[in-house]
Structure formats: structure tokens, C-alpha cells
Amino acid sequence: MLALAWPLALTNLSQIALVVTDTLFLGRLGEIPLAAATLGGNLYFIAMSLPFGLAFAASAMMAQEKGRVRHHVREMRRTFRQAMWLGLLSFPPIALLLWHSAAILQATGQDPELAEAAQTFVRAMMWGLVPFYGFLLLRGFLSALERPNAALWVSMVAICVNVVLDYALVAGGFGIPSLGVLGAGVASATSNLFMFLGLAGVMALDRRVSRFQLLGRFWRTDFRRMVDIVRIGLPIAGTMLLEIGVFSGTALVMGWFGPSAVAAHAVALQVASSCFMVPMGIGQAATARVGLAAGAEDRPGIRRAGWTAIGLAAGFMASTALVLLLVPGFLAALFLPPDLVETRRLAATLLMVAGLFQLADGVQVAAAGELRGLKDTRLPLLYAALGYWVLGLPVGMLLGFTAGLGPLGIWFGLAAGLAAVALMMTLRWRRLAMLAPG
Structure with missing residues (x-):
């Protein structure tokens, strides 16, 4: 599990590093650019939930196809192609949504200046969406081959x-004039394009990978395979939409407290997201390992892979929780200039709350990855709805506004929601693992 998980985890960290890099540079320009990029980025990742779901569904399917061994080259190639077609077809409506980011953000009560700046960022960044989706598919294919x-x-x-x-x-x-948030969007889109072309180029030079001819006869369609990907992927997309949406919704709520609260939320979320990338990599490895075992009908292997992933994710996040609880001020200072004293203080406080939900966040993403490996995606969607939207955000709103805790109360609600989802996901995995014979 570690042999597969550590490259995936580091890949996730490198991807979040792109966002962190934008945050570090924009933070030096002031609260408005940083808050605008945060709001725009949250809207962008909400729109990305469908491509994410399709890519993760294809990854799980390719892992099971590899585990079955027989005809796996043809089946994996077919799944990859149809997933790529689905990604291309989903781009126009997503692009139309993102193009009107300012109107959407203003409809949620955001400051017009922030909304316009966020739209500038998103309109540049969205052109990297299709390349990033292609990169996710290629990475999922390599994960199924256990070559990440x-x-x-x-x-x-x-x-x-x-x-x-x-x-x-x-x-x-x-000597180039600063483009502000526009420049950050262009940089992210270009980096995403580089990742897709770079990985495709490396794979083309590898004989053991290039024999799959993933893009050969790309025009051929298989509607039945498309339906399978959509059937598995839509619940995954829904689960991710609910999870990303609750954090993005929290960013919108922070906008009601002013740019300072949004900037502090952005810093705390970037640090927490960076920690999250490691258990997310473990969950992706679990999808591949559980999928391979399921394809080979190795029931004991399914259980071993799943519980190993949960243990690794819990252990790592327990250590990050200690860091967030012990040195939150130091972490906040990395992102914000010294003159933003109150923003730094608020960011440090939110980082301590993030430390409280680290363990739950790691366990839930590992368990979700294992369930995807078994193509079990519908109940996790229900769990996300209950945990994040029935419990997490309402409790946060109650604590933040009614109880007067402000941004701190919003984050306490997030912690409660994550804990509930982690419990439900783990119990679901435990039940499926116990049903496995052997």
C-alpha cells in the first residue's frame, strides 16, 4: 500500500502546491486579490466535481479490469477512451457556468469588487480544466498498473x-507588468496543460505503457461503457460536490464577515488541504488495491487493503493534527504579511480548529477510496449529504451567527460534519469487509 500510496500522495501535494503558490504570491498583493482568488477557486472546484467523479470512476473500473487479467488491455483502453469523451462533453456547460462567475458570486451576496476579480481569475484558470482532467485519467490508468x-x-x-x-x-x-489575479489564473491553466502533455509524453516513451494505445482510434465510441462510467461516476461526483461545496459554501459565508475573514479562511484551508492530500493519496491507492483484489476475487486481499489504508491515513493525520495545534501562528505567518495582524490571528485560530478534524478527514477519504474500489458509490453520496449539509453547515451557521462565534463557529460546524461522515463511511466499509468471505 505504501509503495503505491506515497507517489500518489506526493503527486496530490504537488498539485495543491500549485494553488498554494498562487496563494503565496497573491497574499503579498493584499487581501482583495487573495480573497478573490479564494472565492473564484472555490467556484472552479465546485464545477470540477463532475470531471473528478468521472475520472475516479474510470480509475476504479480500470483497476478491476486489470485485476481480472484476461483481456485487460482492451478493456482498460476502452474505459479510458470513453472517460475522455465524457470529459470533453462535460466541458462546454462547465465553461458556460464559470464564465459568469461574477453574477453567481454576487447572487450569493459577495462584494461586487471581489466578484469581478474572482471572475477574472476563473476565466483564465478554466482553460486548464480539460488538460487537468486528462492528467487525472492518465494518473488513474497508471495507478491501476501500480506505476504512479x-x-x-x-x-x-x-x-x-x-x-x-x-x-x-x-x-x-x-520586467513583466503584474497581471494580479489574471496572471495567477493564466499560470495555473498553463501548468495544468504542462502536466497533461508532460505525462502523455512520458507514457508514450514507455513501451510497456504505450502498447495500450490509449488514444488510438479515439473517435470510436462505446455508449454502454459510457453509461457504466456515468452510473458509477455521478454518485462520486455528487459526493465530491457536497464535500467541495460545503467548504466553498463556507468561503461564501466568510465573505459576509468581510475580506479579512475570507483571507484567513483561505490560509487555513490551504494548510488543511495540503495535509489532506496525503490521506487522499492513500485513498486513491486503496481504490486501486481494493479494485485489483475485487477483480481477482481475492476477498481477504480486499479486507487487508482497506484496513491498511484506514490505519495509514489515521496515523498520518494524527501527526498533522499535532502540528496544527502546536504552531498555528507560524503557519499563518507564512502566507500573510506582518501588517495584517488581525487576519493572521484569525487564520491561526482556524488552523487550530482544523487540527481537531484532521483524524476524521483522513479516515473518511480513505474509506471513500476503498468503497470506490468496490464500485460502492451511492450510499457514500447519502452520507456526504447528511454529514456536510444536514449537520455540518447548519451547525456552523448556528454557532457562527446565532451563538456569535463568527468564523470560528463556521469551522466548528465543519469539524462536526467531517466526524459524522468519517463514522458513517467506516461503518459502511466494515460491513462490506465483514461480508467478504475467507
Whole structure:
């Protein structure tokens, strides 16, 4: 599990590093650019929930097809192609939604200046959506083959590309005038394009991978396979929409407290998201390992893979919880200039709350990955709805506004929702694991 999980986890960290890099550069320009990129980025990732769901469904299907061994080359190739078609078909409506980001954000009560700046960021960033989706599919294919290292190295180089572009387009380096949030959006989109082309190029040079001819006869469609991907992927997309949506909705709520609260929320969320990338990688490894075992009808292997993933995720997040609880002020200072004293203080407080829900966040994403490996996606969707939207956000609103705790209360609600989802996901996995004979 570790052999597969650590490159996936580092790949996830490198991807979040792209966002963190934008945050670091924009934070030096002030609260407005940072808050605008946060609001725009949250809307972008809400729209990305459908492509994420389709990509993760394809990854689970390819893992099971690899586990069955017989005809796996043809079946994996077919799944990849149809998933790519679905991603291309989903882009126009998503792009139309993102193009009108300002109107959407203003409808939620956001400041017009913030909404316009966020729209500028999103309109540039959205052109990297299809390449990023392609990268996710290629990475899922390599995970099914248990060969994730290429995606890691390409992502690491992409960080350097993003830093150079942010320095030039956001900070005004190399004599180029600063483009602010527009420059950050262009940098992210270009880095996503680099990741897709870079990984596709590396795979084309690998004989053991290129024999699959993933893009050969790309025009051929298989509607039955498309339906299978959609059937598995839509609940995954719904689950991710509910999870991403509750954090994005929290960012919108923070906008009601002012730019300072949004900026503090952005910093705390970036740090918490960075920690989350490791158990997310473990969950992705669990999807592959559980899927391979399920395809081979290895029931004891299914149980071993699942419980190992939960243990690894819980252990890692317990250690990150200690860091967030012990040095929150130091972490906040990395993102915000010294003159934003109150914003730094609020960010440090929110980071301590993030430390409280680290363990639950790690367990729930690992369990969700294991359930995807078994193509069990519908009940996790219900769990996400109950945990995040019936419990988490309402409790946060109650504590934040009625109890007068402000942004701190909103984050306490998030912690309660994550704990509930982790419990339900783990119990579901336990039940399925006990049903497995052997």
C-alpha cells in the first residue's frame, strides 16, 4: 500500500502546491486579490466535481479490469477512451457556468469588487480544466498498473513551471507588468496543460505503457461503457460536490464577515488541504488495491487493503493534527504579511480548529477510496449529504451567527460534519469487509 500510496500522495501535494503558490504570491498583493482568488477557486472546484467523479470512476473500473487479467488491455483502453469523451462533453456547460462567475458570486451576496476579480481569475484558470482532467485519467490508468511515479515527477516539474509563471505574471518579475489575479489564473491553466502533455509524453516513451494505445482510434465510441462510467461516476461526483461545496459554501459565508475573514479562511484551508492530500493519496491507492483484489476475487486481499489504508491515513493525520495545534501562528505567518495582524490571528485560530478534524478527514477519504474500489458509490453520496449539509453547515451557521462565534463557529460546524461522515463511511466499509468471505 505504501509503495503505491506515497507517489500518489506526493503527486496530490504537488498539485495543491500549485494553488498554494498562487496563494503565496497573491497574499503579498493584499487581501482583495487573495480573497478573490479564494472565492473564484472555490467556484472552479465546485464545477470540477463532475470531471473528478468521472475520472475516479474510470480509475476504479480500470483497476478491476486489470485485476481480472484476461483481456485487460482492451478493456482498460476502452474505459479510458470513453472517460475522455465524457470529459470533453462535460466541458462546454462547465465553461458556460464559470464564465459568469461574477453574477453567481454576487447572487450569493459577495462584494461586487471581489466578484469581478474572482471572475477574472476563473476565466483564465478554466482553460486548464480539460488538460487537468486528462492528467487525472492518465494518473488513474497508471495507478491501476501500480506505476504512479511518472505522474509524480511531472507534477514536481509543474510546480517549478507555476512558480516561474507566478513570479513573472503575478509578482511582475523579469520586467513583466503584474497581471494580479489574471496572471495567477493564466499560470495555473498553463501548468495544468504542462502536466497533461508532460505525462502523455512520458507514457508514450514507455513501451510497456504505450502498447495500450490509449488514444488510438479515439473517435470510436462505446455508449454502454459510457453509461457504466456515468452510473458509477455521478454518485462520486455528487459526493465530491457536497464535500467541495460545503467548504466553498463556507468561503461564501466568510465573505459576509468581510475580506479579512475570507483571507484567513483561505490560509487555513490551504494548510488543511495540503495535509489532506496525503490521506487522499492513500485513498486513491486503496481504490486501486481494493479494485485489483475485487477483480481477482481475492476477498481477504480486499479486507487487508482497506484496513491498511484506514490505519495509514489515521496515523498520518494524527501527526498533522499535532502540528496544527502546536504552531498555528507560524503557519499563518507564512502566507500573510506582518501588517495584517488581525487576519493572521484569525487564520491561526482556524488552523487550530482544523487540527481537531484532521483524524476524521483522513479516515473518511480513505474509506471513500476503498468503497470506490468496490464500485460502492451511492450510499457514500447519502452520507456526504447528511454529514456536510444536514449537520455540518447548519451547525456552523448556528454557532457562527446565532451563538456569535463568527468564523470560528463556521469551522466548528465543519469539524462536526467531517466526524459524522468519517463514522458513517467506516461503518459502511466494515460491513462490506465483514461480508467478504475467507
